[in-house]
Amino acid sequence: MNQKLWSFLVPVLSVVVALIIASFVILMIGKNPITAYAALIRGALGSKMAIASTIVKTTPLILTGLAVGFGFRAGLFNIGAEGQMIVGAMVATAFAINVGWMPAVLAIPLTMLVGMVAGAAYASIAGFLKAKTGAHEVVTTIMLNWIADYLSSYVVTVPMGVGFGTPKSPEIASSAKLPPLMVVQATELTSGIIVAVLAAILMKILLDKTSKGYELKAAGFNPYAAEYGGIKLADNIVLAMAISGALAGLAGTLEVMGVHHRFLGTLSGGKGFDGISIALIGQNNPIGIIFAALLMGALRNGSNEMQFVGVPKHIIMIVQAIIIFLVAADRIVRTIFLRKKVAK
Amino acid sequence: MEKAVEMIQIVKRFPQVVANDHVDLTVLKGEIHAIVGENGAGKTTLMNQLYGLLKPDFGEIRIFGKKVSFRGPRDAISMGIGMVHQHFMLVNNLTVAENVVLGSETGIGPLFDLKRARKRVSELSERYGLHVDVDAKIEDLPVGMQQRVEILKVLYRGAEILILDEPTAVLTPQETEELFETMFKLRENGKTIIFISHKLNEVMRVSDRITVMRQGRVTGVLNKDETNPREIARLMVGRDVVFTVEKTPAKPDGVVLKVEDLRVKDYRNLEAVKGVSFEVKAGEIYAIAGVAGNGQTELVEALTGLRKPVSGKVYFLGKDVTHATPRELREMGMGHIPEDRHKYGLILQFPAYYNVILGRHYRPPFAKGEFLAHDKILTFAEELFNRFDVRPNNVRMLGANFSGGNQQKLVIAREVGLEPKLMVVSQPTRGLDVGATEFVHRTLIQLRDSGVAILLVSMELDEILSLADRIAVMYNGQIMGEVEPNAVSIEEIGLMMAGHRLEEIRGRVA
Numbered sequence: 049m050n051q052k053l054w055s056f057l058v059p060v061l062s063v064v065v066a067l068i069i070a071s072f073v074i075l076m077i078g079k080n081p082i083t084a085y086a087a088l089i090r091g092a093l094g095s096k097m098a099i100a101s102t103i104v105k106t107t108p109l110i111l112t113g114l115a116v117g118f119g120f121r122a123g124l125f126n127i128g129a130e131g132q133m134i135v136g137a138m139v140a141t142a143f144a145i146n147v148g149w150m151p152a153v154l155a156i157p158l159t160m161l162v163g164m165v166a167g168a169a170y171a172s173i174a175g176f177l178k179a180k181t182g183a184h185e186v187v188t189t190i191m192l193n194w195i196a197d198y199l200s201s202y203v204v205t206v207p208m209g210v211g212f213g214t215p216k217s218p219e220i221a222s223s224a225k226l227p228p229l230m231v232v233q234a235t236e237l238t239s240g241i242i243v244a245v246l247a248a249i250l251m252k253i254l255l256d257k258t259s260k261g262y263e264l265k266a267a268g269f270n271p272y273a274a275e276y277g278g279i280k281l282a283d284n285i286v287l288a289m290a291i292s293g294a295l296a297g298l299a300g301t302l303e304v305m306g307v308h309h310r311f312l313g314t315l316s317g318g319k320g321f322d323g324i325s326i327a328l329i330g331q332n333n334p335i336g337i338i339f340a341a342l343l344m345g346a347l348r349n350g351s352n353e354m355q356f357v358g359v360p361k362h363i364i365m366i367v368q369a370i371i372i373f374l375v376a377a378d379r380i381v382r383t384i385f386l387r388k389k390v391a392k
Numbered sequence: 393m394e395k396a397v398e399m400i401q402i403v404k405r406f407p408q409v410v411a412n413d414h415v416d417l418t419v420l421k422g423e424i425h426a427i428v429g430e431n432g433a434g435k436t437t438l439m440n441q442l443y444g445l446l447k448p449d450f451g452e453i454r455i456f457g458k459k460v461s462f463r464g465p466r467d468a469i470s471m472g473i474g475m476v477h478q479h480f481m482l483v484n485n486l487t488v489a490e491n492v493v494l495g496s497e498t499g500i501g502p503l504f505d506l507k508r509a510r511k512r513v514s515e516l517s518e519r520y521g522l523h524v525d526v527d528a529k530i531e532d533l534p535v536g537m538q539q540r541v542e543i544l545k546v547l548y549r550g551a552e553i554l555i556l557d558e559p560t561a562v563l564t565p566q567e568t569e570e571l572f573e574t575m576f577k578l579r580e581n582g583k584t585i586i587f588i589s590h591k592l593n594e595v596m597r598v599s600d601r602i603t604v605m606r607q608g609r610v611t612g613v614l615n616k617d618e619t620n621p622r623e624i625a626r627l628m629v630g631r632d633v634v635f636t637v638e639k640t641p642a643k644p645d646g647v648v649l650k651v652e653d654l655r656v657k658d659y660r661n662l663e664a665v666k667g668v669s670f671e672v673k674a675g676e677i678y679a680i681a682g683v684a685g686n687g688q689t690e691l692v693e694a695l696t697g698l699r700k701p702v703s704g705k706v707y708f709l710g711k712d713v714t715h716a717t718p719r720e721l722r723e724m725g726m727g728h729i730p731e732d733r734h735k736y737g738l739i740l741q742f743p744a745y746y747n748v749i750l751g752r753h754y755r756p757p758f759a760k761g762e763f764l765a766h767d768k769i770l771t772f773a774e775e776l777f778n779r780f781d782v783r784p785n786n787v788r789m790l791g792a793n794f795s796g797g798n799q800q801k802l803v804i805a806r807e808v809g810l811e812p813k814l815m816v817v818s819q820p821t822r823g824l825d826v827g828a829t830e831f832v833h834r835t836l837i838q839l840r841d842s843g844v845a846i847l848l849v850s851m852e853l854d855e856i857l858s859l860a861d862r863i864a865v866m867y868n869g870q871i872m873g874e875v876e877p878n879a880v881s882i883e884e885i886g887l888m889m890a891g892h893r894l895e896e897i898r899g900r901v902a
Contacts, residue, residue: 257763258764261764262754262764265742266750269741270738270740272735273738275698276718276750277751278717278722278751279719
């Protein structure tokens with residue numbers, strides 16, 4: 049229907065408009081937007097290395113985008129992807145350091161599983177609090193983010209810390225490292241991207257094909273009608289938070305297994321929060337989220353090259369902000385439109 | 393007589409539909425003019441053009457003989473047109489006077505002269521016999537009072553022509569009667585009133601002339617004194633409408649639902665149901681009458697598992713279900729047509745074929761293991777659509793895009809499709825037009841005749857009297873008395889609705 053075309057068109061048009069507006073900003077600082085965008089594209093997709101690096105940056109963004117998007121579909125605003133990512137990565141690291149004796153076929157899936165369970169458990173705290181006491185998940189997940197942040201700072205300085213400089217954990221066992229798909233100079237294109245895309249497909253199946261997905265969406269759209277239809281809201285909230293947290297935990301775990309090979313204090317670096325904008329741009333659709341994450345990954349990666357031609361890479365933040373604004377504003381318009389129909 | 397409003401050959405097109413197709417409307421000064429028609433007949437579109445919310449594609453509007461072209465409601469208001477909407481637009485924590493003057497405050501410069509405003513509002517209230525306390529806060533006022541504040545707002549802005557959009561939909565019978573008195577008073581004072589409704593008895597009671605609309609056209613302009621409800625209904629629906637529900641005497645069987653001394657608290661934690669006991673038998677319609685807000689909502693919620701009772705017992709088919717969940721009750725064969733189809737009955741963002749399996753989405757034939765059986769669901773939805781004549785016949789359309797009557801058909805189709813043993817029905821025809829109401833009533837009778845026990849909760853006394861086999865009247869959380877419809881007078885029911893017990897009423901007579 050029209051609706052489907054619309055939800056595809058809006059993000060695409062938003063990107064175009066955002067790039068046009070940003071080009072005026074580039075003009076204002078006395079640079080040539082065409083040179084800047086050419087550099088941006090070159091930096092993002094211009095070489096094998098650029099592409100590999102874009103994909104590496106995209107991988108965790110897909111997963112945090114899925115985490116937040118899944119929450120939205122079930123009517124929950126999980127701002128805690130950042131904290132769940134940290135906890136997932138941290139616990140997975142602690143496990144992966146000690147699995148040198150295990151073959152990779154076991155160590156790799158088990159490490160992922162541990163990271164996902166840790167993220168799920170951490171997010172479930174907010175889920176339980178909401179189900180039992182009604183505490184809003186926005187508040188609790190923000191608080192849990194800070195707890196995760198300080199806890200991980202402590203863990204990598206005292207019990208797990210090694211070396212000097214940036215607080216970091218020891219390297220994980222090589223059997224738990226993700227095999228690279230391709231190595232271009234120093235950039236390893238890890239197989240994490242396959243896991244991330246697989247996660248998106250699984251999420252799509254869960255939401256569109258299963259009765260559990262039906263329940264999660266029903267509770268997200270209209271909790272009263274869901275309860276009337278015999279759906280247990282409390283169970284659904286905890287489950288949805290757990291799945292959302294598992295995805296965020298996996299994002300952190302793949303960063304450890306595929307990119308850094310150890311836990312760093314700066315590992316999450318706001319990728320959990322980026323998940324919110326990605327979910328928004330991807331319209332909470334798993335496939336849309338893959339493309340939204342790819343866009344973000346490409347913009348981030350290409351912005352370095354833009355810096356070389358004298359255009360500050362923060363221009364990208366402006367582009368990102370305008371995209372989010374336009375997509376969000378569209379939702380406002382559509383919400384009003386839908387309400388009007390209901391009132392009739 | 394002077395013509396207050398003339399709308400000549402008005403055409404308004406929307407994508408895919410002509411909402412007004414060369415509509416003529418003439419309203420005389422000082423009359424109460426009713427506009428009746430089914431949902432979607434184009435009444436509201438016509439009024440929105442008169443109020444400046446929409447611009448006609450074609451045609452002419454004259455107010456007191458003067459040709460006008462409104463750019464917005466502000467222009468309409470300045471020409472003396474006022475509209476009282478169905479949904480009130482009041483600020484709850486401000487007083488009546490403050491609400492009335494809001495948006496047209498008077499005073500010196502930026503200073504607001506509340507004293508003068510109060511005086512003017514209270515003068516207006518007296519002149520039209522509205523009896524509103526100008527210092528009361530809106531949140532403390534009952535719905536009927538709030539509506540008078542809306543009328544005051546319109547009068548304060550100097551309206552000569554008042555448009556009332558389905559004003560009785562939210563009122564109790566008493567409040568409705570008071571509204572009619574107000575309308576007569578306004579007419580006495582020379583005001584012109586356009587009254588939009590689809591309740592024929594109300595139209596017959598208050599209006600002087602009636603314009604009937606169907607599918608965007610005017611199908612008749614009638615003098616109240618020269619017509620009857622049957623004729624109006626035929627012009628509205630396009631065929632003869634059966635008013636009296638035809639039904640044979642009930643053949644009640646075994647007890648299906650038994651409620652013993654049930655007590656339920658409302659969301660404020662106050663006791664709303666205070667010890668209610670009754671039985672519903674297979675093959676009968678047991679109706680609970682009463683003014684809204686006397687515990688009916690909480691009672692229904694407790695029976696259907698949506699609210700935990702404080703004490704008492706509920707037995708369904710002999711089994712204690714006092715604390716059963718909605719899912720358990722549904723599996724045992726309890727259907728529920730909820731009073732608020734938007735809040736409870738439907739998931740508006742879901743397509744129709746998802747809505748018709750709500751409550752059974754997790755088990756065969758609609759689920760196969762963990763997966764939804766989409767082909768079975770679609771076939772089932774299409775069957776229900778044909779059986780219940782849901783329009784448009786498109787099972788993939790979102791719930792939000794169906795009309796009110798068809799949304800209710802979706803809910804009823806789903807619950808009847810459950811093949812229940814007991815159907816709990818709450819306000820099944822609220823907001824529905826004549827044709828849809830007729831359909832709902834026929835469906836309930838058919839269900840009863842097939843041996844289903846039906847518990848009907850309704851605020852519409854007419855509906856209760858024509859459907860029920862036994863009637864209980866609820867007041868302040870208690871049942872005032874239980875009667876059979878042919879052995880009771882409307883006065884007796886009215887007294888019970890106002891809080892008198894049956895024994896008390898009949899004792900007095902005897």
